[in-house]
Amino acid sequence: MRLPLSTAAAENLRVLPETGSTNDVLVAEASAGPVADFSVVVTGNQTAGRGRLGRVWVAPAGASLAVSVLLRPVLPAGQPLEIAHFGWLPLIAGVAMTRAVQSLVPAHRVGLKWPNDVQIDGLKVSGLLAELLPGGDAVVLGAGLNLSLTRDQLPTPVSTSLALSGATLQGDELADAALSSYLTNLRALYTDFVRLGADPVASGVAEQLDELCTTIGQQVKVELPGAPDLLGAAVGIDAAGRLRVRRLSDGAVTAVAAGDVTHLRYE
Numbered sequence: 640m641r642l643p644l645s646t647a648a649a650e651n652l653r654v655l656p657e658t659g660s661t662n663d664v665l666v667a668e669a670s671a672g673p674v675a676d677f678s679v680v681v682t683g684n685q686t687a688g689r690g691r692l693g694r695v696w697v698a699p700a701g702a703s704l705a706v707s708v709l710l711r712p713v714l715p716a717g718q719p720l721e722i723a724h725f726g727w728l729p730l731i732a733g734v735a736m737t738r739a740v741q742s743l744v745p746a747h748r749v750g751l752k753w754p755n756d757v758q759i760d761g762l763k764v765s766g767l768l769a770e771l772l773p774g775g776d777a778v779v780l781g782a783g784l785n786l787s788l789t790r791d792q793l794p795t796p797v798s799t800s801l802a803l804s805g806a807t808l809q810g811d812e813l814a815d816a817a818l819s820s821y822l823t824n825l826r827a828l829y830t831d832f833v834r835l836g837a838d839p840v841a842s843g844v845a846e847q848l849d850e851l852c853t854t855i856g857q858q859v860k861v862e863l864p865g866a867p868d869l870l871g872a873a874v875g876i877d878a879a880g881r882l883r884v885r886r887l888s889d890g891a892v893t894a895v896a897a898g899d900v901t902h903l904r905y906e
């Protein structure tokens with residue numbers, strides 16, 4: 640994979656020919672010593688990709704991109720981000736990946752299924768995995784992106800790849816364009832979010848999410864561990880990045896955190 644990235648996006652970026660999981664590389668490095676904010680690890684051959692809750696992320700060699708970014712936000716006054724605000728970082732990554740995918744398949748409807756799936760016409764093309772590091776001051780955000788998986792390589796009927804969706808670029812050019820766009824978007828959104836004191840409204844992140852998140856307005860079934868399924872209408876996202884759901888049974892609005900959700904289905 641060649642990577643003609645802009646300097647801003649390429650700082651602290653390493654391309655590995657093969658690795659188990661790009662998230663694991665950064666998590667291990669961070670447990671061994673300090674890792675700079677916005678360190679990036681990329682591979683086109685991720686052999687043991689993970690989803691949430693121990694699920695598998697399918698990534699055939701050469702057909703998929705895996706990219707992980709370590710974020711260690713420090714607010715302008717010098718203090719670390721409050722834990723409640725960390726919920727916004729995976730959503731910021733979701734917005735960045737949604738924009739990147741949009742730019743590669745502009746004729747399609749591209750949206751973010753809260754909290755961590757990017758979809759093309761309702762089919763999953765990218766999944767994001769956020770792992771908060773011990774100490775609670777940094778997060779590793781992993782993204783898997785289906786570049787050129789064929790129908791036979793896709794793990795579920797509700798998934799797709801950029802190539803199957805008619806992306807005009809191919810091979811290394813597609814990987815480079817996707818990576819460059821994702822990192823450039825992520826860098827810009829993250830920098831503004833932190834500079835503006837982790838305020839999702841002032842930084843424009845909330846507005847972009849309203850535009851791109853296809854979950855808002857849907858009837859949803861949210862599976863929660865050790866609790867009954869939550870059935871209702873997704874009505875928005877709260878100040879901590881949690882999904883607000885108006886319960887069908889009694890009209891009460893509850894907020895669910897990404898980390899607590901086993902599955903979210905549209906009804």
Ligand code: ATP
Pocket residue numbers: 689690691692694695696697698755756763764765766767768783785794795798799901902903
């Ligand atoms: P789900 O997609 O089942 O609602 P989720 O959105 O939380 O769950 P993750 O746990 O983040 O998904 O990702 C793993 C899931 O994604 C797997 O269970 C599988 O259904 C799906 N998956 C795995 N590999 C791919 C891929 N390359 N493309 C699309 N979907 C994939």
